[in-house]
Amino acid sequence: MSRAGPALTPVSYMILGLVARDGPSTPYELKAAASRGIARLWQFPHSQLYSETTRLAQAGLLTEERETEGRRRRRYRITRAGRDALRDWLREPWQEPAQVRNLAVLQLFFSQFAGSEHLVELARTQAESHRARLTAAREAEKRLLERGDRPQQLAVLEYAMRHDRMAVDFWNRIAAEPPRPPA
Amino acid sequence: MSRAGPALTPVSYMILGLVARDGPSTPYELKAAASRGIARLWQFPHSQLYSETTRLAQAGLLTEERETEGRRRRRYRITRAGRDALRDWLREPWQEPAQVRNLAVLQLFFSQFAGSEHLVELARTQAESHRARLTAAREAEKRLLERGDRPQQLAVLEYAMRHDRMAVDFWNRIAAEPPRPPA
DNA sequence: GGGTACATGTAATCAGTTACATGATTTA
DNA sequence: TAAATCATGTAACTGATTACATGTACCC
Numbered sequence: 001m002s003r004a005g006p007a008l009t010p011v012s013y014m015i016l017g018l019v020a021r022d023g024p025s026t027p028y029e030l031k032a033a034a035s036r037g038i039a040r041l042w043q044f045p046h047s048q049l050y051s052e053t054t055r056l057a058q059a060g061l062l063t064e065e066r067e068t069e070g071r072r073r074r075r076y077r078i079t080r081a082g083r084d085a086l087r088d089w090l091r092e093p094w095q096e097p098a099q100v101r102n103l104a105v106l107q108l109f110f111s112q113f114a115g116s117e118h119l120v121e122l123a124r125t126q127a128e129s130h131r132a133r134l135t136a137a138r139e140a141e142k143r144l145l146e147r148g149d150r151p152q153q154l155a156v157l158e159y160a161m162r163h164d165r166m167a168v169d170f171w172n173r174i175a176a177e178p179p180r181p182p183a
Numbered sequence: 184m185s186r187a188g189p190a191l192t193p194v195s196y197m198i199l200g201l202v203a204r205d206g207p208s209t210p211y212e213l214k215a216a217a218s219r220g221i222a223r224l225w226q227f228p229h230s231q232l233y234s235e236t237t238r239l240a241q242a243g244l245l246t247e248e249r250e251t252e253g254r255r256r257r258r259y260r261i262t263r264a265g266r267d268a269l270r271d272w273l274r275e276p277w278q279e280p281a282q283v284r285n286l287a288v289l290q291l292f293f294s295q296f297a298g299s300e301h302l303v304e305l306a307r308t309q310a311e312s313h314r315a316r317l318t319a320a321r322e323a324e325k326r327l328l329e330r331g332d333r334p335q336q337l338a339v340l341e342y343a344m345r346h347d348r349m350a351v352d353f354w355n356r357i358a359a360e361p362p363r364p365p366a
Numbered sequence: 367g368g369g370t371a372c373a374t375g376t377a378a379t380c381a382g383t384t385a386c387a388t389g390a391t392t393t394a
Numbered sequence: 395t396a397a398a399t400c401a402t403g404t405a406a407c408t409g410a411t412t413a414c415a416t417g418t419a420c421c422c
Contacts, residue, residue, distance in 0.1 A: 009381070009382090010286060010289060011381085011382085013289065013293070014289065017292070017293035017296065020293075020296055021293075021295075026402090027402075027403085028401060028402065028403095031401095031402095037292075038289070038292060040282075040283060041283050041284070041285070041288060041289060041292060042282075042283070042284055042289060043282060043284075044382075044383090045382075045383060045384080046402090046403095047382085047383075047384085047385095047403080047404080047405095048381085048382065048383085050402085050403060050404080051381085051382090051404095052381090072402095073401095073402075074402095074403095083296070086293065086296055087296055087297055089290075090290055090293060090294060090296055090297035090301060091297050091298075091301050093287070093290065093301060093304050093305035093308050093309075094286045094287040094290055094305065094308075094309070095308055095312060096286070096287075096312065097309065097312040097313045097315075097316050097347070097350070098285045098286075098287065098288075098313075098346070098350060099223075099225075099226060099284075100223060100224050100225070100342070100343055100346060101224070101225055101226075101281075101282075101284060102224070102281040102342075103193060103277045103279070103281075104276070104277040104281065105224060105281075105339055105342055106193060106196065106197065106221070106224060106225060107272075107273055107276065107277055108335060108338060108339055108342075109200070109220075109221060109224060109335055109336065109339045110196070110200035110203075110204075110269065110273060110335070111273060111335050112204075112335055113200065113203055113266070113269055113270055113273055114270055114273035114274050115274075118273060118274050118276060121276050122276035122277065125276050125277075125278055126276075126277070126280065129278060129279065129280040130280045130281075132280075133280050149364070151362030151363060151364065152291060152292055152293070152294050152295055152362050152364075153292065154362065155291060155357060155362045156288055156291055156292045158353070159283070159285075159288055159291075159353055160283055162349050162352070162353055163281070163283060163346075163349065164280070166345050166346065166349045167280070167281060169345070170341070170342055170345055174338060179334030179335050179337065179338045180334060181332070181334065181335075192409070192410095194409085194410085209374090210374080210375085211373065211374065211375095214373095227410075227411090228410075228411060228412080229374090229375095230375080230376080230377095230410085230411075230412085230413095231409080231410065231411085233374085233375060233376080234376095234409085234410090235409090238409095255374095256373095256374080257375095
């Protein structure tokens with residue numbers, strides 16, 4: 001009963017999920033849909049939308065129709081198998097705790113090899129950009145609350161905001177008391 | 184005055200940083216060094232240590248000596264250019280706020296396509312694994328405090344712990360009040 | 367003295383990124 | 395109608411992952 005073909009990646013599931021949520025879509029529409037919301041969650045270049053939709057269509061998880069005129073856009077819609085694949089993935093809850101994978105934190109880790117003034121600048125910059133993102137997120141939150149549907153998207157936004165708040169606090173603390181190598 | 188060759192990746196800097204910190208190292212030693220500490224921060228397979236050290240040596244940032252007998256291990260040491268590259272990178276503080284890139288949160292985003300009991304299971308699993316990691320981190324923190332050197336490593340650990348605490352709170356809340364699609 | 371766990375490395379593949387390129391639409 | 399911008403796509407490259415493979419040391 002299992003599908004063949006190469007394993008699906010996070011971007012595969014993002015595409016399946018967006019098509020499932022929004023109905024038949026062109027890669028360009030997917031790009032727009034992603035930019036409102038999940039782009040924040042998992043960035044990828046738009047070119048991947050073209051290769052990945054093709055791949056998903058070959059695997060039978062999407063169907064592709066192509067306009068015969070003008071731009072000859074491709075429009076994808078999800079198949080039964082596509083919905084199943086998405087659902088199966090969602091039913092295998094991800095066990096691993098989130099990785100950190102944060103370049104700024106990596107720089108902090110090795111900050112002994114630059115002057116400590118650079119660390120302070122890093123900390124200030126990071127605090128500032130997380131603060132800015134938090135401000136933008138509050139607007140988005142307001143809009144989502146007004147809409148009322150999409151509680152999951154709201155929950156994800158809440159995660160992002162908690163993350164940003166944590167980061168602001170952390171980097172403020174680093175800026176105020178930069179760790180010093182022992183004498 | 185700029186180096187030629189392909190751009191350096193985060194893993195490049197991790198290797199440069201570890202060799203700078205610990206002195207001449209074999210790939211295998213690097214693997215062990217990474218597993219104590221930064222592995223948490225930026226995971227990668229050990230095979231990359233072989234390809235990446237080779238690349239860095241070709242770029243003149245590491246030197247390679249090879250044992251003539253027995254295992255013919257390669258041992259790398261950092262060059263002047265390598266230190267410079269590391270320092271230059273550290274002096275360009277990373278501006279972007281951290282991405283989220285969290286598979287569990289991605290599953291939350293699309294959780295409407297599975298039953299809500301699966302979301303609750305996801306939330307419980309995530310809360311639990313972050314809690315476990317937090318416990319382990321407290322031990323590591325104790326050891327680092329005793330050692331006293333490596334305040335940067337301690338700061339990074341503190342970041343990871345804040346992250347875990349935030350995640351535990353968040354997923355507990357989701358488990359308690361899973362978002363429901365509107366009726 | 368053979369099994370098993372750790373140590374050390376290579377090869378092949380592919381997802382993801384970068385760079386390029388052209389078609390439509392709007393605006394001035 | 396020129397130019398700028400948005401829309402749409404392809405091609406090439408390569409870092410990262412997966413899979414494989416062999417060497418060495420220890421232990422029973």
